[in-house]
Amino acid sequence: MKKIFLIAFTTLLLSSALTVPITKSxxxxxxxxxxxxxxxxxxxxxxxxxxxxxxxxxxxxxxxxxxxxxxxxxxxxxxxxxxxxxxxxxxxxxxxxxxxxxxxxxxxxxxxxxxxxxxxxxxxxxxxxxxxxxxxxxxxxxxxxxxxxxxxxxxxxxxxxxxxxxxxxxxxxxxxxxxxxxxxxxxxxxxxxxxxxxxxxxxxxxxxxxxxxxxxxxxxxxxxxxxxxxxxxxxxxxxFNPYSMSTTYVYKELDRRSAGWVLFVLVVVGFVSLLGNVKFRISRRTRQRELPAWVDDELFGRMIREMRSGSKYGDENEHENSGKDKE
Missing domain, CATH: 3.40.50 (Rossmann fold)
Structure with a gap:
């Protein structure tokens, strides 16, 4: 969301700058x-x-x-x-x-x-x-x-x-x-x-x-x-000097063109970033659902917790609960 807001704010600034008249004589x-x-x-x-x-x-x-x-x-x-x-x-x-x-x-x-x-x-x-x-x-x-x-x-x-x-x-x-x-x-x-x-x-x-x-x-x-x-x-x-007027005009056109490319790159980067986040979330959910049907989800989860904590019982709370169950 922050990236989208940043892109929108930058677009607004660029659009405002392109409409400022600078021609004088x-x-x-x-x-x-x-x-x-x-x-x-x-x-x-x-x-x-x-x-x-x-x-x-x-x-x-x-x-x-x-x-x-x-x-x-x-x-x-x-x-x-x-x-x-x-x-x-x-x-x-x-x-x-x-x-x-x-x-x-x-x-x-x-x-x-x-x-x-x-x-x-x-x-x-x-x-x-x-x-x-x-x-x-x-x-x-x-x-x-x-x-x-x-x-x-x-x-x-x-x-x-x-x-x-x-x-x-x-x-x-x-x-x-x-x-x-x-x-x-x-x-x-x-x-x-x-x-x-x-x-x-x-x-x-x-x-x-x-x-x-x-x-x-x-x-x-x-x-x-x-x-x-x-x-x-x-x-x-x-x-009246047509040359100086033309220079000002071309200069503005070059600025607009450069700003247009910057704006295009920002939009593409924002879109790719947003698409990447969506794909990452989808892939995480997909990986969670790719376990074979015969795997016990609860058992598999407990094994993961044990590997992370270095304890056979996962964490202290689970160890205490396990002891109570045995009693």
């Missing part, structure tokens, strides 16, 4: 980055909404998608092969979500022939928190529900019609231009593309952990709006 906008400039909290919301899978290699090399491709803060260009893969994915009913401001998303939109781009200048607004670098947006379409406002962090704007707007007292460029160039600018837009859709958001920083307390409700509403299965782009972050 310091890359800006990475779903693995738990720091202020990461998107780990947003990734958790996506996971709770249906599941999230990191994309760490070019789109055209990872096979097809069947949900929503999430691209946050890209700063690496998109190849023509990748653009073709995304185009087919969206045309067949997929959703492409891009949160960008001054990054590389325009290269993907241009290659896909989308008539929309991100401005290359920051959006300023007289409605803000902290400073004008943190404008507050409250005007969204009725389809996006569950939040009152979104706090932005040095956002851009989008050159198309949309579902989310800054105030009429906002401007692209310098604050001095508010008097002459102010107006509502698009910060959130949805574009139909084949059987799918492209959703643009002009501030990736609004999805960072740093603004999670202010924008949690918006992140939850956004995840619900986007779908229920997500692919999170990591390959278009220049600071």
């Amino acid at each position: 310091s890359c800006e906008f990475s779903m693995f980055n738990t720091g202020w400039n990461g998107c780990s909290e947003f990734a958790k919301i996506l996971h709770e909404s249906g599941g999230v899978i990191p994309v760490m290699y070019p789109y055209n090399t990872v096979g097809g998608f069947d949900g929503t491709l999430v691209v946050v803060g890209p700063d690496v260009g998109f190849s023509s092969h990748e653009a073709d893969a995304v185009r087919k994915f969206v045309e067949n009913g997929g959703t492409l979500f891009i949160a960008d401001d001054f990054g590389s998303a325009n290269s993907l939109l241009t290659k896909m022939g989308v008539d929309a781009t991100f401005y290359n200048k920051p959006l300023k607004d007289i409605f803000y928190t902290k400073s004008m670098d943190f404008p507050v947006v409250v005007k969204f379409s009725s389809e996006l529900r569950g939040f009152d406002r979104v706090v932005l962090d040095v956002p851009s704007a989008i050159t198309t019609g949309g579902e989310g707007f800054s105030s009429s007292m906002s401007v692209i460029g310098e604050v001095e231009d508010i008097v002459n160039k102010s107006g509502n600018y698009v910060v959130f837009a949805e574009i139909k593309y084949g059987s799918g859709r492209i959703i643009l958001f002009s501030d990736p920083s609004a999805l960072m952990n740093d603004l999670y307390p202010e924008n949690k409700e918006f992140m939850i509403a956004l995840a619900s709006y986007l779908g229920n299965k997500f692919y999170f782009d990591e390959v278009h972050h220049s600071d």
